[in-house]
Amino acid sequence: MAHIDYYFSTLSPFTYLAGLELEEIAARHEATITYKPLDIMALFMRTGGTAPKDRHPNRQVYRAQDLERTAKRLGVDFKLKPAHWPTNGAPASYAIIAAQRAGGGDLGKLTHSILRACWAEDRNIADDDVVRGCLEAAGFDASLADSGLLTGAETYAANLEEAVTHGAFGSPFYIATDTDQRFWGRDRLEDLDLHLAGKL
Template sequence: MTRLAPIEFWFEFCSPYAFFAGLEIADIACRHGRPIVWRPFLLGAVLQVTGMTPLPDQKLRGAYAVHDWRRLARFHKVSFSLPKVFPFMSLAPARMTYAVEHLAPCMAGPFASHMLSALFERGADIADISVAARLGAELGLDPAMLGAAATDQRWKDALRSRTDEAIERGIFGSPFVIVDGEGFWGSDRLGMVDRWLSVGGW
């Protein structure tokens, strides 16, 4: 039996749109029998290439985005709040995700999803290594391993490599979904992703 290629879910942890997309991506993958690979990257590095500023800092668009995030939360019937420091450096949870993927591949997605939910629904400071490690422990992961991963050069290099890969592949925003080589930017493209998987593209 031919194994179907995974859905690549590229995202920045401090992206609210990634949080909302993360609420749906697993169901889409399940419907089509596809695995998901969760690919956190550093959007700040990408913005340096594109010359854009973080969305909240953009005139007109920033205010709309905040309104849109709150509206999406009502649509999905979930709690939502922006962290006190926003945007922030998401180094710790991103590095931890790659460590988890290496040590327990089946837990990488649940871990990343749990971090996004804790951040935007519970107001957890996932940039704090100890907080992120404790959250991982809620899933049965070793908090000591997670804490060490946040400063381990191996996972620093892994995150840097994935961020470089994102830029090389033309990934310029979060979330960015790649299906069989076809890229879709934004949580509002998930319906199109679902359709593409159903019919094989167009």
């Protein structure tokens, strides 16, 4: 059975725009997914990237246009300048880690609802009540937002180290672990789909 390591940031607009396509691809190929939220700014620093605010103005303008075009093409709600961004993405990441460990709910739905809260609903994903609501909506116990904080922090840090070791450098980033094929960005999900089908 194929397996995908999914490295992502709960603050990434490109990860939000990827929606639930990864989960659909995995279901189609009976592949499993390990969700690995991480600190994207630390990943940028470790792998030669630059924070969006520090990029050349040409790159900043293109990024904004590309995000808005993509959201329009996909027909999804999107706010280029949400009310609570940047914010602390760690609490939501810890909740995803705790939910993955606990099981019993829909991890893809949880992850997407957190991203949607930030990028479409102007909610602060550093707020415990927002995280609890996302957990409940995805079928998890809301108390996971308050439990396992130490384990969550340790796993969050470990995910960053694994990302660097295994070749990730952005979000979303997908690695088919049995073949070490790496796919960066929502626009490479089609390639991941073809790869899992044995066509690429």
